[in-house]
Amino acid sequence: MCPPEHFGVLYEINPWMHREVTVDLDRAREQWGDLVATLVEAGAEVELLEPQPGLPDLVFTANAGTVNRGRYVPSRFRHPYRQPEVAFDVAWFDGHGYDVVELPEGVGHEGAGDALPFGHAFLSGYKSRSDAAAHGPLSTLLGAPVRPIELVDDRLYHLDLTFCPLDDRRAMVAPHAWDRYGCKVVEALVPEPLVLSDDEMLAFCANSVVVGSTVVMASCPPPVGRQLEAWGFDVAVVGVDEFQKAGGGCRCLTLALDVATPAGAGPRPSTETAAAR
Amino acid sequence: MTASEVVEVDGHIIDSLILAKVLDVILDAGGDYRILEVDIGRTSVDPSRARLEVTALDEDALAALLAELQIHGANRVDQADAAVEPAEVDGVLPAGFYATTNLPTQVRRGGHWVDVDNPEMDCALVILPDGRVRTAPMHRVRAGDPVVVGRTGVRVQALERPRGATPFEFMNSEVSSEKPKEQLVARVADRIKAAKATGGKVLAVCGPAVVHTGAAPDVAALVRAGIIDVLFAGNGFATHDIESNVLGTSLGVPLGDGLPPEGGHSNHLRVINEVRRRGSIAAAVRDGYIAGGVMYECVQHGVPFVLGGSVRDDGPLPDVFTDVVEAADAMRAQLPGVAVALMLASTLHAIATGNVLPAGVETYCVDINQAVVTKLADRGSHQALGIVTDVGLFLSTLAAHLL
Numbered sequence: 001m002c003p004p005e006h007f008g009v010l011y012e013i014n015p016w017m018h019r020e021v022t023v024d025l026d027r028a029r030e031q032w033g034d035l036v037a038t039l040v041e042a043g044a045e046v047e048l049l050e051p052q053p054g055l056p057d058l059v060f061t062a063n064a065g066t067v068n069r070g071r072y073v074p075s076r077f078r079h080p081y082r083q084p085e086v087a088f089d090v091a092w093f094d095g096h097g098y099d100v101v102e103l104p105e106g107v108g109h110e111g112a113g114d115a116l117p118f119g120h121a122f123l124s125g126y127k128s129r130s131d132a133a134a135h136g137p138l139s140t141l142l143g144a145p146v147r148p149i150e151l152v153d154d155r156l157y158h159l160d161l162t163f164c165p166l167d168d169r170r171a172m173v174a175p176h177a178w179d180r181y182g183c184k185v186v187e188a189l190v191p192e193p194l195v196l197s198d199d200e201m202l203a204f205c206a207n208s209v210v211v212g213s214t215v216v217m218a219s220c221p222p223p224v225g226r227q228l229e230a231w232g233f234d235v236a237v238v239g240v241d242e243f244q245k246a247g248g249g250c251r252c253l254t255l256a257l258d259v260a261t262p263a264g265a266g267p268r269p270s271t272e273t274a275a276a277r
Numbered sequence: 278m279t280a281s282e283v284v285e286v287d288g289h290i291i292d293s294l295i296l297a298k299v300l301d302v303i304l305d306a307g308g309d310y311r312i313l314e315v316d317i318g319r320t321s322v323d324p325s326r327a328r329l330e331v332t333a334l335d336e337d338a339l340a341a342l343l344a345e346l347q348i349h350g351a352n353r354v355d356q357a358d359a360a361v362e363p364a365e366v367d368g369v370l371p372a373g374f375y376a377t378t379n380l381p382t383q384v385r386r387g388g389h390w391v392d393v394d395n396p397e398m399d400c401a402l403v404i405l406p407d408g409r410v411r412t413a414p415m416h417r418v419r420a421g422d423p424v425v426v427g428r429t430g431v432r433v434q435a436l437e438r439p440r441g442a443t444p445f446e447f448m449n450s451e452v453s454s455e456k457p458k459e460q461l462v463a464r465v466a467d468r469i470k471a472a473k474a475t476g477g478k479v480l481a482v483c484g485p486a487v488v489h490t491g492a493a494p495d496v497a498a499l500v501r502a503g504i505i506d507v508l509f510a511g512n513g514f515a516t517h518d519i520e521s522n523v524l525g526t527s528l529g530v531p532l533g534d535g536l537p538p539e540g541g542h543s544n545h546l547r548v549i550n551e552v553r554r555r556g557s558i559a560a561a562v563r564d565g566y567i568a569g570g571v572m573y574e575c576v577q578h579g580v581p582f583v584l585g586g587s588v589r590d591d592g593p594l595p596d597v598f599t600d601v602v603e604a605a606d607a608m609r610a611q612l613p614g615v616a617v618a619l620m621l622a623s624t625l626h627a628i629a630t631g632n633v634l635p636a637g638v639e640t641y642c643v644d645i646n647q648a649v650v651t652k653l654a655d656r657g658s659h660q661a662l663g664i665v666t667d668v669g670l671f672l673s674t675l676a677a678h679l680l
Contacts, residue, residue, distance in 0.1 A: 121289075121321070132295065132350030136288030136324055145321050147293035148350065181294040 001036060001254055004028045004059045005051040009246050013079045014128075014157050016247030028242035032059070035216070035238045035250060042214035042236065047257065049092050055085050060248045061255040062160055064089035065111040066122075068142040069260045072098040075111040078129050101141045109134040112255050113158040118165045118189055120262050121145040125159030127152075144261040147189070149182035156201065160251050164206040166215070170194065170231060172208070172224070174201040194227050204240075207249030218249045279332050280339040283313065286351040287326040291317060296327055299351045306342045308333040328354065359384045359430030361404055361423045368416045373426040374401045377412050378433055379636040379658070384410045385430035396635040397609070401425070416602050458666050459674065465641055465664070466678035469504065469617055472639070477616025478506035480638075482630045483571070484623030486645075488517035488527045490669030493571050495676040496621075500574040504679055507611045508575055508582040509630055510623070512593040515558065515572050515584050519594075520548045522570035549592035558596050583607045585629060609633050617641070620661070622668035624649045631658035643671045 008023045036046055052058055063082070065074040072093040077083045093100050103109055114130040115122045115138065122139075124146045126132040132148050139146040149159065153176065156162050162177035163186070173193040175183045186193070196205050200221050208217040214234045217224075218241070225235050240250055290296040296315075303310045314328040331346070333339035343353055362371040379398040383390040386408065393402060393410045400412035402425035410425075418424065425431060469479055487493055499505045517527045525531055529541025555561040562568075562576040575582050585604035586597040598604035608630065618634060620627035620642040627642060631653050634640065640661040642650045650663030664671065 121292075126350070127348060132348060133352060135293070135350065139288055139324060143322075145289045145292065147289050148295055149293070150298075150349070179298070181298045185293050 001032075001046055002049040002059045002061050003051050004032045004243075006053050006056055007051075007059045007243070007246075008056045010056050011079075011081050013081060014247040015155050016244065018245075021245050023242055023245055031238065031240050031242055032253065035240060035253060038216050038236050038238050039209060039211055039254070042211035042216065042234075044209075044211045047096075049088065052085075052088055055082075055088070057082055057246065057248075058085050058088065059243070060113070060246075060252040061089075062248075062252045063111045063113040063158075064255050065093070066109070066115045066138065066142060067098070067112070067255065067257055067259050068117070068122075068144060069263070070097075070099060071142065072100050073109075073111075073138060073141045074100065074102060076103055076108045076134075077110060078108045103134060103137050103141065107131050107134040107137060109138060110158065112259075113160050113252060115142075115146065116159055116163055116165055117144070117259050117261050118163075118171060119168055121147055121189065122261070123159060123163060123186065123189070124148050125151045125162070128154065128157035142261075143263065147185050149185060150179040151177055151182075152179050153177045157247070158252075161204065161207050161249070162201065164208050164210070164251070166194070166210055166228075166231070166233065172196055172206050174206050177201065192231075194224065196224065200224055204244060204249035207251040209250050209254050216250050218244065279334060280336045281330055281332040282339060282343060283328060283330050283354045283356070284343065284346055284351045285326065285328050285354045286346075286349070288324050288350065289318075289321070290327060290350075291325050292321060295349060296325075299327075299329070299346060299349050302345055302349065303329075303331055303342065306333070306338070306345065308338070308342050356385055357429050358386055358388065359402075359425045360427050362426045364418045364420055364422045364424050367420050368418060370401050370415055370418055371424050371426055375425045375428060375431050376400075377402060379634060379660075380433040381635070381637065382412075382431065382433045384425060385432075386410070390432070395609075395612070396637070397633050399632065402431070414602075414605065417606070458664070458670070461664055462671060462674040463678055465619075466675055468639060469675075469679060472616040473504065475616070476614070478614045479504060480507040480509065480611070480615045480618045480630070481505045482509045482618065482620045482623050482626050483514045484510070484621060484626065484668075485513040485517050485528075486622035486668055487514060487571075487672070488521055489530075490622070490667060491532055492621075492669040492672035493518050493521060495672040497569070497571045497574045498676055498680055499672075500571060500578060500580050502680055503578070505619075506580060507615060508571070508580060509585070509608055509611075509626055510582065511585055511587060511626055512590040512597045514623075515582075515594055515596070516545050516549055516592070518570045518572050519552065519558070519561075519567055520545045522567060522573065523548055523551075546591055549594055553592060553595050556595055558594060581611055583611060585626060587625070605629070605633060619643065620653065621672065624652065627653055628656050628658075631656060631661065634658065636660045643668050 007028055009017050063075055065072050074086050074090050109130040114125040124135050126148050127150050135146040135148040156177040162174040164172040170192045171190045173186055174196045204218040205224055208215050215228055216236045220235050220237050228235055286299055309332045311330040313330055316326045318325045333342050377400045379396050382393040382396055391410050395412055397412040400414050403411055403413045404423040521527045521532055524544050526541055526544050529544045530537050552561045558572050559576045562573050567573045584597040586593050586599040618638050618640045622644055642653050642661045643664045645667050647665045653661045
């Protein structure tokens, strides 16, 4: 995670961002501190990236890159505002013993914000920020299948606003944010989905951090909370509305370093789905 | 004219339904695709790869479709410009030169596809100073000519079979002696009329059997009527045509009662000798030595003819090209505008003509011997439609339809 010392809405690169909206930096620091404390209490260890002046979105470490089994693939940002972040991200991973491998020139991908592991595979959002063409090379670099999903709602510009893996069978899913092919892919991949309504999706429910059996969320509408509890999860709500002014929620503020998909070939999705047109 | 490009999409395109989506996007946009290659990963970890030829109504529609496909990760295969090397020596191509087919061909230059002016098989592609691209036979290439090398940046278009009631469809290109001839000839006549109506030329390639079977007067009538515009033949055909008109025999055999007269075997030599005395077939027509026949009509009606020589030739007639390279060049010079080619009982000249014809020319090969027709197709003239029949019968029926 990266402390919000230099956080602010200094430019507009998603529909949530409005430069005329002021960020209350003290409140942001407080919310970020609460998030760290909640994660630690749930059993997480938190590593810190040093904040940098002029890089307000460095705080959203989910976009630093994609991690799998000790390997780190730095992001290639679409917007020039965020491109200078990469050097600092790479320096951190380099300094912490990760195997740093880069995507080829010319294909954009915005890290764990757009690539989430489920089972043996990654789902990867594309169109708003990441390129569909990135999924091939990303798959090679991560050593796991990557299944691209088209994001069709501009407000849900990263996959992590629409999909939240809970365990190896369950995930929160927001099918309205995907095209029909993407919906079929998720349907085939996730045996027990918790389907979010539009309102729940826009309340950043899917942008939650899961630590063990604790789900750390920006807000928890009762239907979502009931289902999560029925499945045995504890819900911890941490307000992060200062960060939502920039279009980011709890998960955007974190990057999971312990991702490790099982090596080897996982099952193919059911033929019925794969053949579905 | 439709426009097409090759795109490639790879990764987990099967499991993520990206391939299905890309194909749907193409069809939804009113385009079409041909799957050139699909390589499906063995396990769910192995990536798959597909190469598609995407066709749209025109260049603009294609550009819009390609932009849409790119969003889903299907990228245009980097089509490099064709590589070009200068010929070092006259008549010698750079090693690795692109060898042509007779199909419509395009060459990529400066990011654009340029049509090759004159498709011809077994040639090289030469870039002209004004940017056009022409086929050139090996011997025509001069030192310094930019010649296309390798296959990159060169593509050929498969010919669409003409649709509608054409003999092509009717015959489905099968060579057989079992087809009803009368209907076939009528359809060939219709195709000739259609070609003439749109300004296309008709080329006749004649073998000596045209004369032996007594069909030369029909060919002469077709020339006289302006239906045959170009004639290719050899020394034999021209000689027998003249012999039959001057002496009434073909290779010494009277075309009338068929009993060979004493010394008839030398008739053709005497005819050749007399034409040689006059300097040319045209001169022999002018001074009245030749007063009828195919060659006579060609001279009288200004129909160009090319007589290609061979080692076996007697004489030969003064108009015969004894240099084969010059003969082929003379044939090439007569090809522009030719829409229909009739190969009439000629094996060697038919194949020679097939070698220089673009695949787009409707070609009918008439021979009593099925092997001749097959041979023509085997030498690359796949567009040739074979009609296995007696050439005399064919020509008299054709003339009856057209005259």
